Amino acid sequence: MNNTSIGHHISEQFNKELEDMRNHVLTMGGLVEEQIENAIKAFATADVELAEQVIKQDNQIDALEIALDRECMEILALRQPTAFDLRLLITMFKTINELERVGDLAEVIAKMAIVTSEVEGHPHAPYYEIQHMADLIKGMLHDALDSFARMSLDEVPAITARDELVDREYASIIRQQITYMMEDARNIKRTLNVLWTVRSLERIGDHACNICEHLVYMIKGEDVRHTSHEELEKKVKGE
Amino acid sequence: MNNTSIGHHISEQFNKELEDMRNHVLTMGGLVEEQIENAIKAFATADVELAEQVIKQDNQIDALEIALDRECMEILALRQPTAFDLRLLITMFKTINELERVGDLAEVIAKMAIVTSEVEGHPHAPYYEIQHMADLIKGMLHDALDSFARMSLDEVPAITARDELVDREYASIIRQQITYMMEDARNIKRTLNVLWTVRSLERIGDHACNICEHLVYMIKGEDVRHTSHEELEKKVKGE
Numbered sequence: 001m002n003n004t005s006i007g008h009h010i011s012e013q014f015n016k017e018l019e020d021m022r023n024h025v026l027t028m029g030g031l032v033e034e035q036i037e038n039a040i041k042a043f044a045t046a047d048v049e050l051a052e053q054v055i056k057q058d059n060q061i062d063a064l065e066i067a068l069d070r071e072c073m074e075i076l077a078l079r080q081p082t083a084f085d086l087r088l089l090i091t092m093f094k095t096i097n098e099l100e101r102v103g104d105l106a107e108v109i110a111k112m113a114i115v116t117s118e119v120e121g122h123p124h125a126p127y128y129e130i131q132h133m134a135d136l137i138k139g140m141l142h143d144a145l146d147s148f149a150r151m152s153l154d155e156v157p158a159i160t161a162r163d164e165l166v167d168r169e170y171a172s173i174i175r176q177q178i179t180y181m182m183e184d185a186r187n188i189k190r191t192l193n194v195l196w197t198v199r200s201l202e203r204i205g206d207h208a209c210n211i212c213e214h215l216v217y218m219i220k221g222e223d224v225r226h227t228s229h230e231e232l233e234k235k236v237k238g239e
Numbered sequence: 240m241n242n243t244s245i246g247h248h249i250s251e252q253f254n255k256e257l258e259d260m261r262n263h264v265l266t267m268g269g270l271v272e273e274q275i276e277n278a279i280k281a282f283a284t285a286d287v288e289l290a291e292q293v294i295k296q297d298n299q300i301d302a303l304e305i306a307l308d309r310e311c312m313e314i315l316a317l318r319q320p321t322a323f324d325l326r327l328l329i330t331m332f333k334t335i336n337e338l339e340r341v342g343d344l345a346e347v348i349a350k351m352a353i354v355t356s357e358v359e360g361h362p363h364a365p366y367y368e369i370q371h372m373a374d375l376i377k378g379m380l381h382d383a384l385d386s387f388a389r390m391s392l393d394e395v396p397a398i399t400a401r402d403e404l405v406d407r408e409y410a411s412i413i414r415q416q417i418t419y420m421m422e423d424a425r426n427i428k429r430t431l432n433v434l435w436t437v438r439s440l441e442r443i444g445d446h447a448c449n450i451c452e453h454l455v456y457m458i459k460g461e462d463v464r465h466t467s468h469e470e471l472e473k474k475v476k477g478e
Contacts, residue, residue, distance in 0.1 A: 059465070062464070062465040063465075065464070065465075066462045066464060066465070069462065070462070073325065073326075073329065076315075076325060076329075077321045077322070077325055080319040080321075082316045082319075083316070086312065086315060086316055087312075090312065090315075090332070093329070093332070094336075097333075097336070178427060178428065178431070181420070181424070181427050182424045182427055183424075185420070185421045185422075185424060188417060188420050188421055188427075189417065192417070192434075195431075223305045223308070223309070225301070225304070225305060226298070226301040226302075226304075226305070
C-alpha cells in the first residue's frame, strides 16, 4: 500500500467512504456506457422505443450526478482531506461531471434517432462507419473507467492516443456525408442528423480523454490538460 | 455581513485569498467574453487575422484554467473550509470549467470563420440573426458573471429564462439554413459552417445557465441542476 491508493488511511471508515464513492462513480459510468450503446443501436435500427428509453434514463444519470456530488461534498466537509485524498475527491467531482455530459450526448443521439425515423426517404446513413466509430469511443470510455477503477495510469497514453483515430474517422464521415448531401437535396435533413450524431460521438471521445487527464492529475499531481500527447506520456512515465 | 459573503472570516488572510480567487475567475470571465465577441466579429466579417488571434488567445484561457484550479486546490488544502466556504470553492472550480468550455466554443467559431472565408460563393449567411443570437448570449454570460461578482441571485431567474429565447432563435436559424441548402447544393459547405457556429453559440448559452445554477448552489446550498425553471425560481426566492 502507498499513499496514492484508497486503503491507506488509519480510519477504516474513511477508507470505506472513498471505496463507496469510487464504486458509485463506476456505477454511473456503467450506466452511461449502456446509454451510448442503446442510443447508437436506436439510431442504427430506427428503434424509437429504445431511443425513448435512453431519453427517460438520462434523468437517472442526472439524479446520480446530484447524489454523487453531494456525497463528495460531505466527505470533503467531514474529512478535510489534503494531498492525494483531496486530489482524489476533486477528480471524482470532475469525472462525475464528464460522465453527466456523456449522458447528455447519448440523449442527443437518441433524439436524432427519433427525428431520423420521422424523415422521409431511404436511410443511406453510414451505419457501418458510425458503428465502427461508436465501438472505438465506447472502448476509450470503458478503458478510461477501468483505469479509474484500478487507479492505474498504465493504459492512459494508449487510450488518449486513440482520439486521433476518432478525429480521422469523424472527418471522413463528415466528408462523405457532405458529398451525399450535394448529390441530392432530399438527403439533407437526414444527413444533418447523421452529422449531429457523429459530432456527439466525437465529443464523447473527448470526455473519455478528459477522464484520463483527471486521473493523471489525481495520481501524479500533474495537470496534463492542454498539453501534447507526448507531454502526457512523459508525465505518466514520471520522466 | 453574513456567512454567505466572502469577508466574514476572522482571518483577514483567508478573506483576501477568497477575494483574489473571485477576482481571478472574473478576469478569466472577461477574457472569455472578449473571445466570443471577437470570434463572432471574425465570422461575420470573414476576418481571418482576428480569428487567428482568438485561436491563439485560447491558450491563455487554458493556462488560466490550470492556474486557477491550482489556486482553488491550495486554498482547499490550506484552509479546510466547510459550509458556505466549501461551496464557494467548489463553485469556483465549476465556474472555471464552464468558462474554459465557453472559450473552446469561441475557438470553434473562430475556426469556422477561417474555413468559411476559404469556401467559394457568396456569404448569404444570416449575419443579422447570428449577431442577434450572439448579443443575447453575451448578455446572459455577462449577467451571470455579474451575479457571480456580486454573489447575488436577484437576476438569476431572468438570466436562465432567456435560454428559451436562445433555443427559439437557434431553431429558427437552423430551419432557415436547411431551406437555403435545399435550394442550391453549392450553399451546403458554407451553410454547415453557419450551423456549427450557431450550435456553438447555443451551447455557450447553456454554460451561462450552468454558472447561474452553480451560484444558486453556492448561496442557497440547493442543487437546482436538472430542475425546471419554476423550480429554480422557487429555490432562489427561498420558497
